[in-house]
Amino acid sequence: MLLRVFLLLTVCLTLASAGCSQFPLMKDAFSQSFASMKPDSGGYDDGTDEVDGWVSEAGVEARGDRPIEVDNDPFRALMSPKAKSIERNLGIQ
Structure with a gap:
């Protein structure tokens, strides 16, 4: 009887410590591994978010009729x- 109680207690403690208690550690390791794969721009701005007025005018002129x-x-x-802006400029809707 004492052996069964000891085995049951051992199994319960093993399951409790191996399951959900390890989840936050695994989650952090997983998110850090993906964070290391993301490219870092290092503050570089290539200017693609800026819209120039001549771009839309050039598209209208190039499309013609x-x-x-x-x-x-x-x-x-x-x-x-x-x-989408580039396609609109090329005349694709």
Whole structure:
């Protein structure tokens, strides 16, 4: 009887210490491993977020009298705002 109580207590302590108590440590290690894979710009700004007025004017002039092209791309919602701006400038709606 004493042996069964001892084994049951040992099993309960083993399960309690191996399960959820280790989760925060694993979560931190996992998030740190992915954080190390992210590129660091080091403060570099390439100027792609800036919009120049001449860009839209050049698009209108280059298109000429061609009609606006309609694109039925299902992945268009995943495009960045900069890519959408470029396509609008090229005459793709």
